Amino acid sequence: MGMIENMRNKFDRYYQTLKYLKKSQIKYLVHNRLTGRKKAATSAQAPAYGDLPLWIPRLDQHPDYRKRFSVEELLEGKVTLLHESGHPGGTGWREPEKSHLWNFNLHYLEFLIPLAAAWREEPDRKYYECFRDYCRRWIEDNREGTGDGWHPYTISLRLTNLWICLDGFGEVVREDKEFFRQLNDSMYAQYLHLQKRLELHLLGNHYFENLKAVMLGALYFKEPGVYDAYKIRLGDEIAEQILPDGVHYERSLMYHKLILEDLMRTAKAVKPADRLLYQELLGTIQKMADAMYSLEEGLGRTPLFNDAGDNVARSMTSLLAALREEFLITPVPGQAFPDAGYYCLHGKNIKILMDAGEIAPSYMPGHGHCDALSFELSWCGKPLLVNSGTGQYQGELRPYFRSTAAHNTVVIDGEEQSECWGEHRVARRISQVSGQAEGDRIRGKLLTCTGKPQGRSIEWNGQSVEIWDQVHGFAQAYFHLAPGFFYEEQDRKAQIRSEAGDLVCTVQVAPGDHITVHRQGRICSYASEFGRIEQTEVLEVSWPADGSEHMIQLNFTETRKNI
Template identity: 40%
Template sequence: MLSELDFDPVFLARFDVDAILADRIELLHHEEWVDWRESWHAELSTPLWRFNLHYHEYLLPLAKAYMDTGDKRYFDKGKAIVAAWMAACPRAKGGVAWDPYVVSLRVASWLAFLGELSDELAEDEAFVARINASLAEQYVHLAQHLEKDLLANHYLENLKALVMLACHFNDERTLVLSLRELQKQVGEQILPDGMHFELSPMYHKIVLEDLLRAAAFLEMRGYDAGDLADRFRLQDVCDALWSMESNAARTPLFNDSGDNVAKGRDALLGCARNRFGIEPRFHNVLPDAGYAFLERKTSAGVVKVVFDAGRPGPTYAMGHAHCDALSFECFIDGEPWIVNCGTYAYQDKRRLDFKRTLSHSTVCVEDAEQHECWAPFRVAEFSRAHLLEVGANHAEGALLQRGLGIKVKRTISLEDEGILVRDESEPASRISSAFVFAGEAPHVEGEVDSVSYAPEFGSARPARRVIADAQGGCRETWIPYPAFRQRGSR
């Protein structure tokens, strides 16, 4: 059991357990009425929403409500949902229920539900026998359908589930094989600086949870906690998370990210601390990922900037990449102020709009998109970015624009009264510097419009965007903090 994660307050707040009792469930800001006997195969909402329905993560809020109140309705509802799924979703029927990624998440939910309510469930031996029989069937199915076609976070998710199930069923042979492959994927997917190689802060947290859960099951089987922490690079992964999210009240929006999918920062780091003795360390740069972090106490409060000058992702897995190179987000006392627009949804007509260059607080050269995002999860040609220099209060990165051979350099300086952004191109070209404001927007010279800002999946609101053009290939923009007057843009 990892109660720090199972009952993370940030996670629990996403679910209305009383609505679930009434057969209504909200996932990703969309609510549906559910017939637990039949709705598993209904065309409800979007494919991503249906995936989430089959994840069964909402079993844990029901378990917590029962543990807190003693109201058996929550306990019985959780059991009834599992029983209804088993009756309605035999393996032969296939579909979303048996997608390998879905199986990988659902078995983790079931194992957590069994662990948190082990004493109560022990009184219903028939139910426990049925759920174990289903887990065994899902175990076999998953082992035969590993997502080696997608790899990346999907394959790691599969392997985490195999390790947990192998421990649960005392299957030493499969455990040895799956643990060996999981360690291999940790070496492949966790960069030397600790960041997950798809460079999404959201997926980074999901992967950290995967590693913590796998390590916890292995520790219960007798593996040494310190050795597991080393095998799974937990210190480095936690360092990257803390560096990314210290002094930030939500998940930074780089590549596909949103604030209502992964477990919260505090729960993840608390679990790593409690279970494996890990204290996260702050680094102002993740050189392999291409992220730089500037933090400064100013007259406006504690200001944090996250600056991205990294590649879009691994060349064989760019499905979650955005055109966000040289973009930055700025938080003041934790609250987002200058932002990227986010992701909103995977299956939506606006999917590619959210991925476009000017949906991010970055610079665009000659109206060219940084990367060729030609389908919701497909990237062809892509530009290349890298960090040039990172100091205490400034960061500099460069981008080589695909197809044009134009080099764009951006320098961000964090000052006491505002942020100075310098963009320049070589050879001199027309550049457009975009700034999206989630909070109070100061006057910044340029064309002002409104864009959709989606800090969470399924939820968007208007935000003010300023696009400042420069014909001569160089522009400096002064952005005063909300408490200060504008000093002027150059």
């Protein structure tokens, strides 16, 4: 009976996952399973090639970006990505001891951009020759046409990064005629293979990257028919993926910034040849810039809702600088983003961002977390109360980082808000989600995947934040501290102090509440960046909820000391 029950549960989980997919996704899933992955044709001859003006100094030479990579290490053959280091080489550039995410990132060849940045500052041939060596080795070591290097997503990002590098290095590449021909032939083979392997089964940001890369490739390889066809397809995806409020529909602010960067580079590339598309893209870029600035400004880093981290997309600071310099765009701040479900609250020295939106687009929830009605709070421009982040796509902590308890929200009767499983799957999920902002108050409500109602209101009252929760059952509210702060327990309250011991605020709970401060264990895991996991302190407030409103109050100190 136990085995039969397990089979039923497994079948139900798959059904609850698959029923949200588009029919076209199921069609291509079946097609891919039946046909398997054929080897890519790794040899081709580029018929023609031109220029793609993709280099953006404020992005590619910005200190926020360049500090992610060590040029000296690159010159020695060592590559550090996501806080892990390796030496690329061998068939397929596969490093089994590294995570799949690390291997994927290696094949993006993004680490070559800092070499072009170094060249532009000091035209020492060692930077160019190092770039050329990595490119030649990648071409030679990936001739089998299989593995991560020939995945459509890695091709999409690698082609774009190589075109950025070509623009960055300038004439020195074109003067190296034999290598330039070899590189263009390889890129053309990748471009052709990508058109055969579009990620139509997955869609989302992967499919967006596919379309963008092919359209840019058609410009570069001077294939106007392909350009026209993919311009239409990319336009359709922009209309679907960028919500009316300007937020990317996967509701990850990290992916939002990645797609914004894509559109900025695409606009710069098409400006000389397609002014109409350029103007259309500027409108979308403005909306996305407004959303990015409104949601992130004052929080101190990328907001950690859904899959997100601070060392993947370009920094907001560099994006804002590039938007001003390249497009004369300045963001217009807002408070409410109802299509995505994000709402901002500003007070004296504080900013709060709350999520009262769907877990993700229904057919593409792979980057979604159980973070509904969670919030992040910054104090004097620094993160104070934070969601736990992501850290990894593969590994034992992946289920935790997606769980309800990993976020500043409420667990009801020990159940998850949504049924996240595997690395990127969601079965049953939250529903009837809504939110609104009213002056100094933001609020939201939903039904969990088991039908339990949950409501939350957050209000700023001059010197305190009131958090009103409305649930029925055994409630556990979590308050995750950012690194650099700690809890000090007192009778029915907990004080938040800085590392120097200065009082930041006092968490006051209701009579009958039970408080627990977690200082070790999985629940204290925190990852503001991919590949780096820290331990922080977490306050748990629990109470037997009867459906009436319950308040937890954060009373802040008058002045900031040595925080």
